[in-house]
Amino acid sequence: AQKVTQAQTEISVVEKEDVTLDCVYETRDTTYYLFWYKQPPSGELVFLIRRNSFDEQNEISGRYSWNFQKSTSSFNFTITASQVVDSAVYFCALSETNDYKLSFGAGTTVTVRA
């Protein structure tokens, strides 16, 4: 069963628009960890953020913000005032208790047009 679902395959926006990426996860564990990674056109995977299941505080880092809601099993990511450099594939991932691997979603391709 898919543990992480990113329903949006592609999103295209014009520069300065906000864009929100959805991530829904599935786990039976009470302790788990959620991540977002960015994969720019150059291909590397860049770590953006980690949250644990006990910390539902939303987080803001510059133009990036994350909304974690256990009630809906979602960990959504918003880019405010998007820029062309934000164009990339964004992956949401889950790590469960005593399981150190990352289970990735299918990714959402974000294209920001000038």
Added chain:
Amino acid sequence: DAGVIQSPRHEVTEMGQEVTLRCKPISGHNSLFWYRQTMMRGLELLIYFNNNVPIDDSGMPEDRFSAKMPNASFSTLKIQPSEPRDSAVYFCASTIHREGNEQFFGPGTRLTVL
């Protein structure tokens, strides 16, 4: 500090040939992961090591794939014999072994098997 180093960055080979991918984790990291990325299957874990010992190899597709970690600073992923369906980007990642820690990825090796 250097990140995770992978070599080669690109590999083109013919079906039936042996392929060896190499990875040097970040110094001080004691867990190492090999992932494969394809359009069809996305990012999937092949194997991971902790303190140079393979812990979970359930993602290794078949006996043609093997991985070793002879010391803390080097790992190899070998495919013998290679097949066209092995064409993918292979990522190595490392972290300090602790539940929920973020993994840091190398630039990947793009493998093409003709």
